[in-house]
Amino acid sequence: MKGVNVVVVGAGVIGFSTAVCIAEALPSCSVTLLADKFSPDTTSDGAAGILFAAKFPDVPLERQRRWFKDSFDHLLAIAQSQHSPEAGVMLSSGWQIFREAPADIRPFWSEFVIGFRLMTDRELERFPDHAFGQAFTTIKCECSSYLPWLEKRFRKAGGQVQQMKVNNLQELSNSYDIIVNCSGLGSKALVGDAQVYPVRGQVLKVEAPWLQHFIRDGDGKTYIYPGVHSVTVGGTRQEGDGRLQVDAGDTRSILERCVRLEPSLGEAKVLSEWVGLRPSRRNPRVEREAVQLRGRRVPVVHNYGHGGWGVTLAWGTALDAVGLVRQCLHEKPPQAKL
Template identity: 55%
Template sequence: MTEEELKKFPQHVFGQAFTTLKCEGPAYLPWLEKRVKGSGGQILTRRVEDLWELHPSFDIVVNCTGLGSRQLAGDSKIFPVRGQVLKVQAPWVKHFIRDGSGLTYIYPGISHVTLGGTRQKGDWNLSPDAEISRDIFSRCCALEPSLRGACDIREKVGLRPSRPGVRLQKELLARDGQMLPVVHHYGHGAGGFSVHWGTALEAARLVSECVHALRTHTPKSKL
């Protein structure tokens, strides 16, 4: 950033400016769902407590259950990182602003501005904390004072499914002489939207390997 641009942030000694994209889940996820249905896919909603419940209805399972993999896959390495943000109406805010730690940020969107945030490892609490909300608002106003005029302030809490590394691998489950190929694809933490397309392509490649193995060993299997 230039010296003139930095004058807006007197508490910082240097900064960077760049152009990027913002992906908004409420619009993007329905678009993905439409793509699935448009290509002949089906979306079923049901509670699953054991991956074997999906066998023999499905020959291959792709496990994208995030934190649910603690139970479904017995993975004790996955843990929540709690995030609390504020959604506010401040249509005059047009630029993304984020401090060096990445903990304080202002992200304008289509219908609201997101103010953040928190990064609380191991915290499963989904209830908003009023004190944290006040702290977030104060930190964001220090970066963009005009936010004190924001209205319709709403608190949101989510749990990021984090892990020491994304689990992207095949596993062949065996029970009572039956085999169930599983492709695990979870543990993206806060980087899900950033890397999801690439890891999904890799997961699809692993599924193709499973399909090939099934056709080789069980030619009459249904896929």
């Protein structure tokens, strides 16, 4: 099996997680990661990176549970190790609050986070517009530190990194035996997937070192996530909106909503504003197919379309992708290149 050339397209949290998993699990493969943008210019870099999940409609729940648990356990081990500061991975405790109790008061991921419980009436007193809440400790993973850390880990496992824009899979067919597509929103053009669409997210970083607990409104639009150097406040979920410019109206709305939940934020200094497009899809695509490229059947493993849950599910779906690459290796020896 020596000398199988694998290429991973995409340098966000999905691409680098997948590349690391393949390079470490399959030392017989020579793994190259290609992307036109790297940290700090990826969508992942602006993500708040806090771990919990929403349910995808058509993915078996058992698979979603595994994705979440594998990702959580992986990041928890980093958070509890000497790598925590460099990797930007830390424990974070706080509340998710709702105007009325959701149908699922104990979501599927509640058993994997730490100390999940329903909020007491006394805790809810500070949120008079909200009638129900969940308290738990989860993980915050700051991709502006985590991606460079993963890249280092990938290179240490023998991986190679190259900056280039991949316009179509044909460009890769002569050099690689297996293609792994982690191109996120780029999959719309790269593999013609019309099911991928942008969901615009705008966030601010503010200076508020006195805040220690996260607060997230259950509707997913308003949140306050303290991090290592600043607090991320947001946000927006604008489906089909491809604007990358900061919108002053959104900034005002974010600050007003967050100050309602946490009045002390009225005193916080805004450090930066950021916009990113979540690569959304009804369900993430984690599967393989054989594609005809220049007269040759080339196995392609897809891992994209995680929407706003990329950081949450990256390691779990990366492990699935490794399993798919392994299947490709067992089924078909690579064709000799003449």
